[in-house]
Amino acid sequence: GAVVSQHPSRVICKSGTSVKIECRSLDFQATTMFWYRQFPKQSLMLMATSNEGSKATYEQGVEKDKFLINHASLTLSTLTVTSAHPEDSSFYICSASGSGDSPLHFGNGTRLTVT
Amino acid sequence: KQEVTQIPAALSVPEGENLVLNCSFTDSAIYNLQWFRQDPGKGLTSLLLIQSSQREQTSGRLNASLDKSSGRSTLYIAASQPGDSATYLCAVYNQAGTALIFGKGTTLSVSS
Numbered sequence: 001g002a003v004v005s006q007h008p009s010r011v012i013c014k015s016g017t018s019v020k021i022e023c024r025s026l027d028f029q030a031t032t033m034f035w036y037r038q039f040p041k042q043s044l045m046l047m048a049t050s051n052e053g054s055k056a057t058y059e060q061g062v063e064k065d066k067f068l069i070n071h072a073s074l075t076l077s078t079l080t081v082t083s084a085h086p087e088d089s090s091f092y093i094c095s096a097s098g099s100g101d102s103p104l105h106f107g108n109g110t111r112l113t114v115t
Numbered sequence: 116k117q118e119v120t121q122i123p124a125a126l127s128v129p130e131g132e133n134l135v136l137n138c139s140f141t142d143s144a145i146y147n148l149q150w151f152r153q154d155p156g157k158g159l160t161s162l163l164l165i166q167s168s169q170r171e172q173t174s175g176r177l178n179a180s181l182d183k184s185s186g187r188s189t190l191y192i193a194a195s196q197p198g199d200s201a202t203y204l205c206a207v208y209n210q211a212g213t214a215l216i217f218g219k220g221t222t223l224s225v226s227s
Binding site: 006034036041042043044045046049093095104105106107108109 | 149159206
């Protein structure tokens with residue numbers, strides 16, 4: 001079946017540094033990729049939607065200059081958390097969809113801890 | 116704005132019980148509905164996808180129903196096992212079918 005690979009699975013960084021998270025669709029072309037964030041005991045919240053070759057669409061309240069999303073190819077999207085702060089510590093999950101009625105497939109998530 | 120609510124938030128049952136997890140959503144104009152499983156600290160595993168024109172889907176011991184008019188979906192788990200212990204998330208696609216809106220989940224614990 002379709003597989004979405006997310007890397008790294010866990011990262012610890014210092015406050016003020018930037019972190020890049022990769023999301024790859026391994027056996028299908030993902031025209032659209034989504035980035036979610038999940039705080040402890042909360043539901044997943046959609047951060048942004050990215051379409052290959054175009055600018056990402058951010059949800060209300062998500063800073064586009066802080067969470068940089070690049071979807072340069074049909075199999076790769078990256079999320080860069082710039083100038084990370086402790087409050088950015090969270091679980092970030094990407095998902096990808098092919099086309100039509102294809103269900104969304106999710107990566108295994110990235111646990112970000114900012115110290 | 117679409118809101119998804121899952122009840123109960125947590126559930127503990129002995130092995131072998133049949134159980135029902137509930138999901139409700141405020142806007143019936145949904146595209147599809149999907150149930151996921153999330154193990155602690157892990158990503159999501161898709162369990163069942165119900166298209167908006169369908170009323171239910173079955174996979175093994177799992178059965179999910181969808182009633183769009185009442186804004187409800189249920190996930191039925193038959194003969195529960197300790198390996199079923201996880202958080203179960205209900206999510207609805209927005210009308211454009213482009214994004215998922217999640218509930219907070221039901222955390223299930225099945226004891227042996």
